[in-house]
Every structure is written in C-alpha cells, then in structure tokens.
Amino acid sequence: MLRLFLTSLLLATPMAAQAADAVTITSPRPLPAAHDRARLFLGGSIDMGKATDWQRDMIAALADERVAILNPRRPDWNPAWKPEASDPNFREQVEWELAALDSADIIILYFAPGSQSPVSLLEMGLHARSGKLIIFCPDGYWRKGNVDITAERHGAHQVSSFDALLREVRARIGQVNRGLH
Template sequence: MLSLLPSIALALAAPSAPGHAISGHAEVVTSPEALPATHERVRVFLGGTIDMGSAPDWQKQMIAALDNENVVILNPRRADWNPAWRPEADEPNFRQQVEWELAALDSADVIVLYLSPGSKSPVSLLEMGLHARSGKLIVLCPQGYWRKGNVDITAAKYGVEQVDDLAALIAATRRRIASLEQR
C-alpha cells in the first residue's frame, strides 16, 4: 500500500473539485468530463491501478503533488464508478469510460503509469502496450506486480522511463513537464 508522502500530506487535505483549478495552477479533468477544447498546457494522464475503485487512491497523491504545476491532469478514476456496469461494448457507461480514457491517453503529453503490487491491472497493461513507443510514458512498477518482468522488458526495449517509488514518479513527472514547457 502506498504511504502518504509527508511533503504532500497538507495538500491532500485541501478540497478540490474535478474539472476546476485546484489551489495552484493545475486543472483536474476527471472522467467522464469533456477534455479541454484547446491544448495550451501540458496534459498529464494518470494511468494505472484503480481496480474498479478498490485500489489505494494514488491518483489523489499525484494530483496533490502536481498542484502547483501549470498542467491539465487527466484522471480516469471517477467517484461515481458503478461496478455493476458490464465491461462490454454495449454497456453505455462502460463504453463512455473506455472512450474517455482512449481520448485522454491520445491527447496526453505525459502518461504516468503506476502498476500496484498485488493487482492485475490488465487495462493498464493494454495502455502501456498502446503507448510504449510514444515517448510519453513514465512507469512505476514495483516488485510484487504480477507481470513486472513483462513491464521491465517492454520498457527497456522501447525506452520507457521507469522509476522505483511514488516520490521518484512525482519527480520524473515534474521533470518531464518542465522539459515540455520549454519547447
């Protein structure tokens, strides 16, 4: 389980509304909200373990840590997720979620991917495969993730940046944002 980093503990206590700027410069867009029409700021997609809402909310920690960045954070974890939605193409709410995630991934400049030990996260593996060659990925895949070997080999083959813990994931994301803002 993720431990809350002391440097972001206070930021987590601050309220934030999906789709609105939080106390700094970051704007959070949560599925199924519309993606911004213009692409004026770096977009960061928070991909990885959600496990139908049962996994620790690591996205909340990332959002708090990126609060002062001038970015749009694309968060697929939605508060109104209903596990009764069938994971089938003809299920309207499920389709809406998948289509939102695909659009958000395509529009993202940075894709943060956290694969939690003890989870399977098959959709996250699919997303990694789709974007491994894009140069957008930063991956945290700790020991204990069931397909860590596959992730490590794929990341090495396609030059995907990997980090060892949440603090390093946050730092790598900030560096990537800074490098994209300089373009």
C-alpha cells in the first residue's frame, strides 16, 4: 500500500523537481559536518530487516526536498552481529543511530502493523518531549495503545496515514530550512 501511494506520488511529481536537493546518509557513513539543510531521521520498523523497506520509498518521495535524510537501515546489516556493547559492529550501529537522532531536526517513527520495533519504542521514549517526532502508528501495531498514550501525554505529533505523514514531513522540512537561512 505504501509503495503504491509513494509510486503514484512520484509519478505525479515533475521530473525537474525529482533532481533536487535530497541527500541520504546511511549508517554507518559519517553525518555531514555542515547543518545547512533540514535533517530527517527515518526511525521505525526495520525488525532486523524483516519489515518492508518503507525507508526506501520515503527517500524516493522526498527526492525534491532540501533535506539530509538519515537512514539507519544499512544494506550490509549482518544479523549474526551480537546485540551486545562488546560487538564493534553492533556498537557502531547504535552509536550512529543515537548521534543521528540527536542531530536530526525531524524524526519519523513508523510503527508497522505486525512488527514489534523495540528499538523504535526506545527512540520514542528518548525523544517524546523533543518536539521533533512525527509518529505514524496504524492499527495492528502490537503496542499501539502505549504509543498513542505516550504521544498524547508528551505532545508528540501523530498522523493517521502515509499521506498525512508525507505532508507533515514536507511542512516541517520547509519550516526548518526557513530557520536555517
């Protein structure tokens, strides 16, 4: 469903706009030194690579925006890495994500139905009060009640569809970029 929506959105976008400013930084590449455009962290369901690659679709949909997209889903992820602080590959990933979250102006958290996304829940807790979050948690996510109540309590912005998520992300990118210049 997401792919169909984003594909139709891309087809409706003029080709000249698609060649614009979006830059994607994927873990573990270094974060840019200059903060000269809005930074968007793509947090949410990955589930060790089992969840749909919604990040790829979001990156394509935002190709015409002046934004640095911080993508934690890495193509070389190895599920054999031990989720322990002593594993250097695992540590590198977690440290990259923490730095990217802190650096981001906007954080998407997408909780996909059928996924568990425990790291995304942790990230939500870390940033619930930051004003950076845009949360999309549709029916079918196993802890939707927890997400809804926590978002409400801490004033984290929630959207009810991918269309609304994309509109809100675009609006926030514009607000951030106006403040940078």
